[in-house]
Amino acid sequence: MTKTLLLGQTLRFLADPFSGAPEDIVRTDSRGGVLIEHGRIAALGHGPDLRRAHPDALVVDYGDALISPGFIDAHMHYPQTAMIASWGKRLIDWLNSYTFPEEMRLADPAYAHEIAARTLDLNLAHGTTTVASFCTIHPHSVDAIFEAAEARDMRIVAGKTCMDRDTAPVGLRDTAQSAHDDSAALIKRWHGQGRAIYAITPRFSPTSTPDQLEALGALWAANPDCLMQTHLSEQTDEVAWARALYPDARDYLDTYEAHGLLGARGLYGHAIHLEPREIDRLADVGASVVHCPTSNTFIGSGLFDMAGLKARGVSVGLATDTGGGSSFSMLRTMAAAYEVAQLRGTPLHPAQLIWLATEGSARALHLGGRIGTLEPGAEADLCILDLASTPAIAQRTAEARDIWEALFPTIMMGDDRAIRDVWVNGVRRP
Missing domain, CATH: 2.30.40.10 (Urease, subunit C, domain 1)
Known part of the structure; x- marks a missing residue:
């Protein structure tokens, strides 16, 4: 060669x-x-x-x-590509108005393949060579993004999104058993094949029952080399929602920890409104959080504490969170991260910004030294x-x-x- x-x-x-x-x-x-x-x-x-x-x-x-x-987008939702930059309110209203109806459209395998290809081409056009993506509850949506990445020889992290609670619409619900079994079959089919990495993917605890989180925790224990990706403490009303649904939990992170979903290979998106115990536990186990600044400003979620979390030794990746984020560009994402840090009085140096979009995100995905x-x-x-x-x-x-x-x-x-x-x-x- x-x-x-x-x-x-x-x-x-x-x-x-x-x-x-x-x-x-x-x-x-x-x-x-x-x-x-x-x-x-x-x-x-x-x-x-x-x-x-x-x-x-x-x-x-x-x-x-x-x-x-190449840039590394450590948290995004390829099924939301077509509805990026949709006018919205708060997170829960935005999910119900835009996200869930669009994700239902991926019940059609042909549409899932179309959106997967479109998403990766848009990412490549913006210099992003690796993405970590949520899919939908449909197993073929996972096949679609892995097949599209394979065709482009891209490194990819992805997993079937799991939701079985009645807080999710009927058309986007699975069960504790089907979430486990579908995910297990997808792990066998894709994890470690070529440049593919599987991430066990409960959307977030408010759309999963304790039984489903328990099943996914058991699946992760059986497949410890997989990643696990979810959401954590994005908005204050979401935190309150999680507390109401899991009244015995010490905090939001405990809804995952109690079911075997806290670990070094865990990726926790947003992580804005964290309690001191949650920060301690994330640091203790070596888990990664992922900063999604354009999404956090677009949906009005809050200001991520980059300086505080890095000072505590928490691994941090950077991501667009499309379509909650308003751009496919990691350049725009770096700019937004700078602006958020400025609002917190902790400015970021250009070296820190480019590192977050490359090697920092690679480390968050446990791919340090291989990409980024x-x-x-x-x-x-x-x-x-x-x-x-x-x-x-x-x-x-x-x-x-x-x-x-x-x-x-x-x-x-x-x-x-x-x-x-x-x-x-x-x-x-x-």
């Missing part, structure tokens, strides 16, 4: 940029190079040096563009960022004194026009 050498600006993280000053943790090269071979990153270094060492490599020179790991990094041995999922993609961005970048001032305008104002190229598993996307 031909070696390919990409030339451009590069960033290399030596550690989590929340743990120290960026100048101590990040290495940049304005004339960097990334060598790709057999679908993986074979070398990262100074471009001219790599060019001399590998004269047989096919060279793709991106000039001043930034060679970044330019380190040798990682899978070659890459996004090439044009740092002068529009006149407004270009005129600001022209004044930049360093890489951070050059990158930040693209984070704050960039969109799909900033995506110069995307490479998936070492292959350039057409």
Whole structure:
């Protein structure tokens, strides 16, 4: 197989940029190079040096563009693609008005396949090469997204959404037994096949009975290498709802913990209104929370405490939460994360933002070292960022004194026009 050498600006993280000053943790090269071979990153270094060492490599020179790991969306809902940016009120009204009716449409396998393909193509157009997605209660909706990812050679995390309580509409309910059995069959069919990872997926405790959560907890115990994804403490009225439905629980997180659904490979979306005990337990077990800033502002959920949770050692990923989120773009998501942090008085550095959208999300998904990094041995999922993609961005970048001032305008104002190229598993996307 031909070696390919990409030339451009590069960033290399030596550690989590929340743990120290960026100048101590990040290495940049304005004339960097990334060598790709057999679908993986074979070398990262100074471009001219790599060019001399590998004269047989096919060279793709991106000039001043930034060679970044492909973006990783750690929490989204592919069945909601068609109703993104629907005017709404609070979370529960929004679910009943838009989400549940749209998810019922995926009872049609042909429609599920259409939306799955559309979702992944939109993600690739925005530089996102890995997604972790909820599906619907229909097993074929899981097949649809895994098959679409397989056709594009994308790494994918997904699972059948499970809901058996009468708080969910009749057309979107399964049972405790069918949720377990359907999920078990899907794990056998997909988990670990190619680039696919299965996530056991109770939507959230208010739409599951204790029996269903117990069944899914048992399934996770039997398949501990799977991920588990759900929602936690997104809105205050949702927290109150969970407390009313689970009166014996110590808090919202306990509705999961009591049924075997708290663990290191757990992904808890939103996690805005957390109690001290919940933060302690998430940190104790090494679980991950996923920040969904465009969704949290769009639906009016609240301000995620990035600084506080990172200080406690909680693993944090970043996500669009489409269609609750209002954009497929991880650039827009980074911008929203910056804005939320500003409102909390804890500004985020550009190094922290780009890390959250790449290596931070990879770590949250327990894929650190495999994706989200330019380190040798990682899978070659890459996004090439044009740092002068529009006149407004270009005129600001022209004044930049360093890489951070050059990158930040693209984070704050960039969109799909900033995506110069995307490479998936070492292959350039057409």
